[in-house]
Amino acid sequence: MTGKLYVVGLGPGNASQLTPEAEEAVRNASDVFGYGPYIDRIPERAGQQKHASDNRQEIQRAEEALRAATDGKTVAVVSGGDPGVFGMAAAVCEALEKSPGQWRQVDIAIIPGVSAMMAVAARVGAPLGHDFCAISLSDNLKPWSTVERRLELAATAGFVIALYNPISRARPWQLDHAFEKLRGVLPGTTPVVFGRAVGRPDERIAITQLAQAQGGNTDMATCVIIGSAETRLVERPGTTPLVYTPRGTSRPAA
C-alpha cells in the first residue's frame, strides 16, 4: 500500500503566518523530513518521527521521504517559506524523475506557503509592487556566469530583483559581485532591502541604496530585494519610510 507525501511550506517562521492546511499536514504526518532549523520549528508529538538533515542534502532527503511514503507512511517534507520557491518541491520532482517506478505511485500534495520575499516586502512596504523576479544567488547548481547574465537582463528589463541564498560560508563573494554588476545598470540611489529571519525573534531589516550596498552582514536566512529604477521611498514622520515600486510605468523598455 502506498502512502501520502505532503511537501509543505512552513512560511517565514512565525506560527501566525503558517496556513491551516500546512499546519494540518505536518500534524498528521507520521514522519517529517527537513533541514534541521525547519524541523526544529515543529512541536514535538508522540508517535511522530522527525528526520533532520543538512541543507545541501535535498535530493537525498526527497528520496528518503519518497521511500517512506512508498512503504505506506504519511510523510511531510518541509521547507521554509514556499516549497515551490527554491524549496523541496523541485527536489521531490527531480528525485521522482530518476526514481524507481513505484515511487511515482505515491500520492503527492504540495502545500504552498508565504515566501520569504513576500514577508520581507510586507515589512517595508511594497517593493515588489510591479514586475519582479526571484533569483537564487547560489552557483552550486548553475554557473556563476549564468547568474550574472540573469541579473543584468533582469535589471535591464526593469524587474525588481529578489535574491535568495545570497551568501554562505562557501560562497562569500557572490553577493558583492552581484551588487557591483547591478551598479552598472541601475542608479546608485536604487533602494536595497535586507530582510533577515522576518517574523522570528532575531528579525533584522535594513534599507540602503545600491551605491552603498554591501554583503557583509548577510547570511542564508536573508532575502535581499533590489529595486528597479522606479522603486522609491515614502518618508513618514516619526517612523521608517515605506519602500515601494509603483504599479505602473511610463518608462519605455530598454
Place this chain on the structure above:
Amino acid sequence: MTGKLYVVGLGPGNASQLTPEAEEAVRNASDVFGYGPYIDRIPERAGQQKHASDNRQEIQRAEEALRAATDGKTVAVVSGGDPGVFGMAAAVCEALEKSPGQWRQVDIAIIPGVSAMMAVAARVGAPLGHDFCAISLSDNLKPWSTVERRLELAATAGFVIALYNPISRARPWQLDHAFEKLRGVLPGTTPVVFGRAVGRPDERIAITQLAQAQGGNTDMATCVIIGSAETRLVERPGTTPLVYTPRGTSRPAA
C-alpha cells in the same frame, strides 16, 4: 487620534490557505475595503462595515481606507493572494505618496498571503523551481511595448514566467500576443500551465505546450505559468504528470 490600517493578503481563496494573522486582521477591523469578489469571501460580522469597489478603483479605495484610518478606525484593505504582488500594498503606498501629510501618520501593517502563482505551481508540481519572474500583462499602467520587451528578456534570461492579469474584456488580445512573442524565443514544447481559481470550487487547471497555447479560455482569475527551456514533465501512472523546473542548470546563459 489615528487608527490602524492593515493591508491583508487573503491567499488564493480557500480558508485553509488563509494565515492566522490575516484572518485576525480582517476579523478585528471595523471597516473592510476591497474589490467586490474578495469582500464577498469575508464572513458577515455584526458591527463591521464592508466597502466593496470595482477592480480598477485601487487608488480611490486606498484613499478611502487611509481616510477612515486617519479618522481613528481600524481598517483592513484586502487583496486576493499576496497584497504585495500586484495587489493593494503598492496602491496604498502610491496614495500616501501624493497624500495630505496627516495620512502618513497612520500605523500601517502589511500582512502577506500565499500568492496565486505559488498556489498554481503547488497544484501541478514545481514549475517555479528555479529562477522566475512575475509580470502583469495589463497594459493599463504601462506601454504594451514594455510588456513585450520584458517577456523577451525574461525568456532569454531563462526565467520561468508567471503572468498575472492575463486577460480582461478590455484587453482580449494581449495574452495571445505574449504567447506569440515567446514562441520566438522558447521551444514549442515548453510547458504552459493555466491555473484558474485555485482552491476554490470553480478551480480549473490545464497544462499544454507553448506551441498550442491559446488565451481563449482564460480570465482575470487565471494565473498563467510559462516554463523555461529547462521545464519538463514527470509522467505518473494513473494520474496527471508533474510539471517542474530543475533546481540547477548547466546551460550557459544566452
